Amino acid sequence: xxxxxxxxxxxxxxxxxxxxxxxxxxxxxxxxxxxxxxxxxxxxxxxxxxxxxxxxxxxxxxxxxxxxxxxxxxxxxxxxxxxxxxxxxxxxxxxxxxxxxxxxxxxxxxxxxxxxxxxxxxxxxxxxxxxxxxxxxxxxxxxxxxxxxxxxxxxxxxxxxxxxxxxxxxxxxxxxxxxxxxxxxxxxxxxxxxxxxxxxxxxxxxxxxxxxxxxxxxxxxxxxxxxxxxxxxxxxxxxxxxxxxxxxxxxxxxxxxxxxxxxxxxx
Amino acid sequence: xxxxxxxxxxxxxxxxxxxxxxxxxxxxxxxxxxxxxxxxxxxxxxxxxxxxxxxxxxxxxxxxxxxxxxxxxxxxxxxxxxxxxxxxxxxxxxxxxxxxxxxxxxxxxxxxxxxxxxxxxxxxxxxxxxxxxxxxxxxxxxxxxxxxxxxxxxxxxxxxxxxxxxxxxxxxxxxxxxxxxxxxxxxxxxxxxxxxxxxxxxxxxxxxxxxxxxxx
Numbered sequence: 097x098x099x100x101x102x103x104x105x106x107x108x109x110x111x112x113x114x115x116x117x118x119x120x121x122x123x124x125x126x127x128x129x130x131x132x133x134x135x136x137x138x139x140x141x142x143x144x145x146x147x148x149x150x151x152x153x154x155x156x157x158x159x160x161x162x163x164x165x166x167x168x169x170x171x172x173x174x175x176x177x178x179x180x181x182x183x184x185x186x187x188x189x190x191x192x193x194x195x196x197x198x199x200x201x202x203x204x205x206x207x208x209x210x211x212x213x214x215x216x217x218x219x220x221x222x223x224x225x226x227x228x229x230x231x232x233x234x235x236x237x238x239x240x241x242x243x244x245x246x247x248x249x250x251x252x253x254x255x256x257x258x259x260x261x262x263x264x265x266x267x268x269x270x271x272x273x274x275x276x277x278x279x280x281x282x283x284x285x286x287x288x289x290x291x292x293x294x295x296x297x298x299x300x301x302x303x304x305x306x307x308x309x310x311x312x313x314x315x316x317x318x319x320x321x322x323x324x325x326x327x328x329x330x331x332x333x334x335x336x337x338x339x340x341x342x343x344x345x346x347x348x349x350x351x352x353x354x355x356x357x358x359x360x361x362x363x
Numbered sequence: 364x365x366x367x368x369x370x371x372x373x374x375x376x377x378x379x380x381x382x383x384x385x386x387x388x389x390x391x392x393x394x395x396x397x398x399x400x401x402x403x404x405x406x407x408x409x410x411x412x413x414x415x416x417x418x419x420x421x422x423x424x425x426x427x428x429x430x431x432x433x434x435x436x437x438x439x440x441x442x443x444x445x446x447x448x449x450x451x452x453x454x455x456x457x458x459x460x461x462x463x464x465x466x467x468x469x470x471x472x473x474x475x476x477x478x479x480x481x482x483x484x485x486x487x488x489x490x491x492x493x494x495x496x497x498x499x500x501x502x503x504x505x506x507x508x509x510x511x512x513x514x515x516x517x518x519x520x521x522x523x524x525x526x527x528x529x530x531x532x533x534x535x536x537x538x539x540x541x542x543x544x545x546x547x548x549x550x551x552x553x554x555x556x557x558x559x560x561x562x563x564x565x566x567x568x569x570x571x572x573x574x575x576x577x578x579x
Contacts (some may be wrong), residue, residue, distance in 0.1 A: 111388050186383045315382055
């Protein structure tokens with residue numbers, strides 16, 4: 097498994113990766129004045145700025161949704177971006193190369209933002225990997241996925257009702273290692289695609305047929321009540337702890353047949 | 364009975380708001396392009412054409428078998444009885460009976476006077492009776508003998524000539540509506556019929572938009 101955990105597949109089915117850190121409301125991130133300070137250190141990599149407004153923080157049951165200013169800094173090739181709100185920052189990409197590279201970029205983004213506005217603390221940290229496993233054929237019966245995906249993940253989707261056969265399904269499994277570390281796996285045979293073409297440009301040729309979704313959301317959430325101070329080094333170290341189970345889940349969810357016939361094939 | 368109206372526990376239990384993934388959208392499959400649809404179109408066309416041809420072939424076979432099976436029922440009748448049936452019941456002239464069977468009018472006269480016919484000729488007579496019955500009962504053509512005698516597209520040719528030329532298939536196709544115009548019967552039977560049987564008249568569309576007929 098250790099060897100698998102470090103292998104980079106030339107035909108990996110990974111379509112989208114995002115890392116998000118949430119923090120207490122930071123008013124300076126809601127002001128236009130702070131924008132140049134945040135964007136300047138990131139401008140070379142993400143020169144395109146797409147401002148907008150995003151709902152919502154509901155304060156009370158009868159309160160109207162709060163509109164928050166948001167900014168998305170987008171790379172020229174539109175395969176990666178930084179999404180900034182007064183309560184969160186997201187680095188996402190459709191052109192993931194490796195975890196060390198992604199981690200280093202996230203560290204650079206965090207430092208730029210923290211240096212500009214001084215983030216107060218960390219509420220939640222999440223790392224998300226979305227894989228669309230596709231075979232040669234665009235029409236794959238559910239049962240046929242057993243050769244490529246762990247049988248346990250396929251069997252649950254075969255539940256048939258008299259006269260009807262399942263054609264698409266999605267399951268959710270929630271894992272927990274301690275009160276603060278969680279992993280949610282969304283999985284199932286689907287048709288079409290999960291990762292769209294916006295706001296980032298989707299990688300590769302879009303195929304319309306069957307795929308098996310493995311969508312892993314590995315996250316840490318504050319469970320102590322007191323706010324953890326923002327510390328970029330701690331955030332990155334925690335990211336490492338989130339990455340390992342996500343990768344292990346992926347490797348446990350696929351078979352050697354998929355590795356040999358699809359993932360290791362040079363395109 | 365009490366109903367618990369408290370909110371159901373959320374699932375996943377710890378966190379309702381997953382890690383933001385702005386590119387993750389449940390999108391329908393991308394719209395198919397013409398290039399995607401083309402192979403399927405070809406396949407459907409090919410299959411449709413094949414099934415159409417199979418249906419036509421099967422329908423023709425059924426029609427011909429219907430005539431032959433009826434003919435087998437009439438073969439037990441004598442030649443004289445068969446001639447009476449054709450002449451009296453269906454009103455066919457001796458000339459046309461001779462053309463349908465492929466013998467001379469004097470031969471027909473001899474049979475009427477009691478001279479024996481060959482088994483092949485008796486079978487031919489039975490087939491003509493069977494054909495008229497089939498046209499009447501199967502294809503609902505009233506007075507089928509007169510129908511066979513109608514000139515095709517202002518030519519001297521009739522369906523009796525087609526039968527005499529062993530093109531029973533054309534007659535059955537026309538009777539069943541598979542061939543909708545007498546011109547199309549002739550097109551399939553004698554492709555050069557327009558030159559061979561050129562009419563001194565022609566149809567035309569007048570300036571008022573109505574069709575007319577005039578001397579060529």
